[in-house]
Amino acid sequence: MRYADPAVCPECRSPIASGVPVCPTCRLLVRHPLAVDLFRTLRRADTLLGELRTASDAFHSGALARASVPAAASARTSPAAGGVAGPVAATPSGPPTPPSAPPSAPPSAPPAAPPAAVPAPPARTGVAMTSVPKILLGLGALCLLVAAAVFLAVSWSTLGVGGRTAVLAGFTVLSGAGALGLQRAGLRIAAESLSVVSLGLLGLDLTGAGAAGWLGDIGPGGTALASGVVVALAGLGLSLVRPPRGSRLSAPQVVAAVAVLVAYLGAVRVSGDWLAPSHVLTAWGVVAFLGARRLAMPLLGRCQVAVAAFCWTLGAAVAGFxxxxxxxxxxxxxxxxxxxxxxxxxxxxxxxxxxARRDLLVAGASGAALVLTGVLTAPSLDEGLGVLGIVALAVTAAWVVALAVLPAPWRGVALAPSAMGNLVLLVLGSWTALLALDRWAAIGVLLERDLGITLRGPEPVAEPLLLVPSLLVVVAWTALVTTGRRPSQRAGWLGAAGVVAGLGAAATLASYDVALALPVTVLLCVALGTGAVALGRRGPTADASAWLAVTLAGAAGVAALPSAPLTMLVAGAATVLALVLATADPRGATAAGSVAAAPLLAMATTGAILTTGASTAWLAIPVLVALGVLALALARPTVELPAAVVAVLWLPISLPAVTDLGGFVALWLTVAGSVLAAAAVIHPHRRDCGWAGGALLLLACWVRLVDLEVTAPEAYTLPLAAALLGLGAWRLHVSAATGTLQALLPGLLVGTVPSLLWVLADPVSLRALALGAACLALTVGGAALRWSAPLAVGAGIGAALVLRELGPYAGEVPKWVWIGLAGALLTVVGITWERRLDEVRRAAGRLGRLR
Known part of the structure; x- marks a missing residue:
């Protein structure tokens, strides 16, 4: 037997289920901290008992070994010592011998070995022993209820009134009495099961009685109401029964809550209304909670409160709808x-x-304030969105003020109604803003030469004048909820309120038939003000303000797009703002201004060109020039990359209106290449741009040549070859370690190989004569200067050219001439080979004679 057994109660030793806080038999708190200490003590007692058993076994094994001594020694033991006396021998004559010394104490037993550790009990696997009766009894109760229902349905018509009454009352009374008897006997699980059976049978009894007309003409709703009330009372009665050494049953408490819910649904059907039964059940939940707390029945209180909360939710939802x-x-x-x-x-x-919890009381008061506000303001829903907006603004502003002035412990009371009011204001404000955007989209023109374009479109549904104060109330509520009333955050929220008010003013103006310039100007002023704030700050706040400023400036430029003059003015001012931000302190708002400068400058340039009446064909190149100047002035990646992207995007805008497509593209490539070349010359850290600029210039030449239908390859290759040879000569001049193959070979091949390909197709031409002269000059010049690249290219290209010139006459030479030439060539090669081999032998001999 173990003292520490988690499956039994430490006092009454009755089995308890895992996770149960109270012993169902003796009501001992088995999950109390003292119970945990007791369990540790009992485990220590089990350990000590095991050690004691080990020591006892070791001691008895040693005593048994000591008991096996010679029989003679055992015979000399004195009777007083507990030995067995033998036959009395004759006493020899002479003086009596002195008594012998008392026997020595037996040698002590050897020290016991240290006790082995008591092994921990194996972990439990499978179904717990206490769960088996629960499963069996639960299935048994279910089977009994199903059997009773089937019996009631099948045999009801065959029994008389007395038989029906006897059967129903008998089964119900027997099951209830059995549940109470099993509870007194300590069989709690069986009692729980039979209590469910008895209450289920009672419900079936009442249902059958109602169907048979025993309860009068009350209908299904009345039957449900009566059944629920009776079963609930019976469940409460069974729950209150408590034996002397046991606990109350739990199942009747749950069944009572379900019966209350059934009675609620029956009452709704009888009355035809959800409201009154919901309030009655809500009040019943409060009474049941108080009674359960007084009787120490927490399960009953929780179940009844859950049912009351469900009924309250249904009633509130129906009333709100x-x-x-x-x-x-x-x-x-x-x-x-x-x-x-x-x-x-x-x-x-x-x-x-x-x-008695203040947090729950404050939360409930906040919800009650929300309901009260909704009830008092509900009539405004029937008066139109204008009246609704005025009422919502006034009520929400009042609750926001309450949120600001109430003491800290009770400030949460204003949270729910103010949050709902702000949600209503945001919905109405978003509606107004969307209608303003729809009016802007209805203009339907783009970059017209008219500064007086007027906004027209659908009339506003809500009152636009309420937009700005509504947004300010939302900002105030957000500030109070997120940062409280800390003065350190006041400046930031004032700036946010200014931006929101400006945006609301722009949307308000756009809701009326006014000139487009009015809301756009307001939007631009907000951007300029935000940029000024960014210039006066440092750190993350400055960065955020700068990005917001350039975003608003870009939005103002986009809003001005229907009018070319307005676009020029607005985008020009926005470009100035971006440039100021781009050249500000590097710790501030530089990145935002640098990124936004290029697109804003492109918009301003476009507006200026179209204001003069020029065609869209003249957009791409002026924009490219303006962006190039900007990139040369501010040579930083945050300016150059957006400028390059915007320049490429602006090119397709002009192409549909261009008459000479090839010439226009060549000119655009020339300007782009010139900008890159200028960047390489002006800025030392942009030297690599020279290669890209040269490539664009060469591509511009080729595009122009294709446009002029030039087919000669020299027009395409010689400019590039000249550029490469010039760079190679400069490289030879500045670096003595550079060879001619590295410096001059690319340019020489570009200048000669394409022409050689054309000469191979047409050997008798002026091009062949010029190529031959060039190859002769390269060969002679390379030999004179001792440069390998010109010598190799001139000799190789010249040899190929000579052989191609010999080709037409090769077929007219007799065959014996070719055979003789081959033999002579082989003879010369053989003689040379043998001579070189002889020279090698003589050199090896001289080397061997050296000391």
Missing amino acids: RVVAEPTLHELWIDGSGWSLLLSGAALLAPGALL
């Missing part, structure tokens, strides 16, 4: 939906009051 569907005074105060919502809101105070 009725108010929204018909927000009239008659519906609110005559039909009772408003009163119902007020009662539902008052019920939210119950949890905090019952549990």
Whole structure:
């Protein structure tokens, strides 16, 4: 037997299930901290008991070994010592011998070996022993209920009134009595199962009685109501029974809550209304919670509160739906939906009051304030969005003020109604802003030469004048919720309020038939103000303000696109703002201004060109020049990369209106290449741009030559060859370690190989004569200067050219001439080979004779 057994109660030794906080038999708190200490002590007792058993076994094994001594030694043991006396021998004559010394104590047993550690009990696997009866009894109860239902359905018509009454009452009474008897006997699980059976049979009894007309003409709703009330009372009665050495049953408490829910649904069907039964059940939940707390029945209280919360939710939802569907005074105060919502809101105070918790009380008060606000402002829903906006603004502003002035412990009361009011204001404000955007899109023109374009379109649904104060209320609420009333955050929120107010003013102006320049100017002023704030700050705040400023400036430029003069003015001012930000302190807003400068400058240039009446064909190149100047002035990646992207994007805008496509593209490539070359010359850290600029210039030449239908290869290759040879000669001049193959070979091949390919196709031409002269000059010059690249290229290209010139006459030479030439060539090669071999032998001999 173990003292520490988690599956049994330490006091009454009755089995307990895993996770149960209280022993069902003796009501001992088995999960209390003292119970944990007791369990540790019992485990220590099990360990000590095991050690004691080991020591005892070792001691008895040693005593048994000591007991096996010679029989003679055992015979000399004195009787007083407990030995067995032998036959009395004759006493020899003479003086008596002195008594012998007392026997020595037996040698002590050897020290016991240290006890082995008591092995820990194996981990439990499979189904716990206490779970088996629960499963079996649960299935048994289910089978009994199903059998009773089937019996009731099948045999009801065959039994008389007396038989029916006897069967129903007998089964119900027997099951209830059995549950109480099993509870007194300590068989809790069986008692729980039979209690469920008895209450289920009681419900079936009442249902059958109602169907048979025993309860009168009350209908299905009345039967459900009566059944629920009776079963709930019976469940409460069974829950209150407590034996002397046991605990109350749990299943009847749960069944009582389910029966209350059934009674609620029956009452709704009987009355045809959801509101009154919901309030009655809500009040019943409060009473049940108080009674359960007084009787120390937490399960009953939780179940009844859960049912009451469900009924409260249904009642509040139905009342709220009725108010929204018909927000009239008659519906609110005559039909009772408003009163119902007020009662539902008052019920939210119950949890905090019952549990004496201020946080729950504040949360309930906030919900009640929300319900009260909704009921009082509901009639405005029937008066149009204008009136709704005014009411929502006034009420929300009042709650925001309350949020600011209430003491800290009670500030949460204003949180729910102010949050809902801000949500309404945001919905109405978003609607106004979307309609303003729709009016801007309805202009339908782009970059017209008209500064007085007027906004027209659908009329606003909500009142546009409420947009700015509504947005300011939302900003104030957000500031109070997120940062409280800390003065350190006040400046940032004031700036945010200014930006939001400016945006709201622009949207408000766009909601009326005014000139487009008005809302665009307001938007630009907001951007300029935000940029000024960014210039006066440092760190992340400056970066955020700068990005917001350039974003608003870009939005103003986009909004001005219907008018070319307005675009020129707005985008020009935005470009100045971006350049100021780009040249500000590097610790501030440089990145935002640098990135935004190129697109804003392109928009301003486009507006200026189209204002003069020029065609869109003249857009790409002036924009490219302007962006090139900007990139040369601010040579940083955040300026150059956006400028390159914008320049490429602006090129397709001009192409549809161009008459000479090839010449236009060549000119654009020339300007782009010149800008890159200039960047390589002006800025030392942009030397690599020279290669890209040269490539664009060469591509511009080729495009122009194709446009002029030039087919001679020299027009395409000689400029590139000349550039490469010039760079190679400069490289030879500055670096003595550079060879001619590295410096001059690319240019020489570009200048000669394409012409050689054309000469191979047409050997008798002026091109062949010029190529031959060039090869002769390269060969002679290379030999004179001792440069390998010109000598190799001149000799190789010249040899190929000579052989190609000999080709037409090769067929007219007799065959014996070719054979003789081959023999002579082989003879010369053989003689040379043998001579060189002889020279090698003589050199080896001289080397061997050296000392």
